[in-house]
Amino acid sequence: MLKRVLIANRGEIALRILRACRESGMETVAVYSAADAKALHVQLATQAVCIGPAQAAESYLNQNALLTVARATGCDGVHPGYGFLSENADFADACRAAGLTFIGPSGDVIRRAGDKAAARAMMRQAGVPVTPGSDGPVQRVEDALCAAARVGYPVLLKASAGGGGRGIRRCDDEAQLSRAYAQAKAEAMACFGNDELYLEKLVLRPRHIEVQILADRHGNVVHLGDRDCSIQRRNQKLIEEAPAWGLSDALRAQMGEAAVRAAKAVGYEGAGTVEFLLDAAGERFYFMEMNTRIQVEHGITEMVTGIDLVREQLRIASGLPLEMKQADIRVSGHAIECRVNAEDPHRDFAPTPGAVSFLHFPGGPGVRVDSGLYNGCELSPYYDSLAAKVMAHGGTRLAAIRRMRRCLEEFALEGFATNAELSYQILYHPAFIRGHCCTAFLEENLPQLLDFSRRAGDEEERA
């Protein structure tokens, strides 16, 4: 087994990794920026080293600093978490070249799966259904127009290197596409350091359904069921649930099987996610992308399967074979996650970083809260706005919804505005309760949800 793991991340995911390492008997080395000197992951690690100033480019994204620390502190493994360098193929290669085990797939696999245009082509070859669109990247505006004419409008222009819901632009007709192309290219370069674009047909009113997979170095690949992440704003996930509601056994099996095929096609190793769109009829599904890392919403899969995904990542990276076979994996009950972000839904979701003056997390049966916050800490403006992930597990979907409502009633965070009240309103929305929301749900219902949430706030003040 690995003995000492460098955690190349921060926030709740750094804590999550640290916990799994400790339970596996591994020591941990945390890194932190000047803005994170008092962070919880720094306090809980075996050892912690400051690697630079607050700006991520000079700290959490500084590959040389990370490798220097890993060597100097005697680490044998590096866990990249999500975001930052987790899908950076060069970093995975650099770790290996430095004699360190990168906890994730090889640089080669990250390169092939992380290039979203190339991944589509590869999946099509492997017989996985792919969203209609361009074959590979569109190099010129003429190629984009040609691909769009073939699949039909509306289309999405997407950055091959995009992620986190950014780098996606809708075009409803030729004129819009012609106009948007150069700008999208320039934006992709500015955001992702890579201006390659590809094109997809817009799937109307789809659900976002993804499949969690695990693959070891010995050729074993299993899937751990699916998650529905359709409650999104601007292509960013807000509420997720496992399993996806109302899929027929046959469709669920097909999607799981397609995800395993996708993992095998790229020679995958570690934990990963294959994302699909399910069409409005709930009949056809299309490969969208593969995330070659642990995901934000992995916890709800852990709740329904009882499998510790980060522990599995550590075992796989240590060269051990998977302990479970597909037939051993059972999904039990239903789990929901709400991402509580430091953002104000009433001010167009502007970030609201600040000091936490009071904090109380819900507890009790079937509840899990993953967060790097504590009473008196600061949520930094330098990084993403995720404040806490609240997860609730119940025997049925309705029990999980009720439990999550109860969790958000108990949840108390003072010091800055969050989206928690908005999520609470969603949990009462008839369409959500019915369980068939598509990715347009939140944006379509936002005015009404915000109105309810505002009135709830006013009532609280009066009370």
Ligand code: ADP
């Ligand atoms: P998940 O797919 O696990 O739900 P998200 O898409 O929410 O993950 O992204 C997880 C984190 O990684 C977020 O902080 C997001 O901003 C960041 N992220 C993901 N992909 C990229 C990327 N290509 N460039 C920059 N940040 C990214």
Ligand code: ADP
């Ligand atoms: P990211 O790498 O940022 O996660 P994805 O390609 O996974 O980007 O897309 C993010 C979200 O954008 C999806 O969950 C979905 O809601 C929406 N989306 C992406 N592609 C399409 C498409 N072809 N049709 C409809 N919605 C899409």
Ligand code: MG
């Ligand atoms: Mg995605």
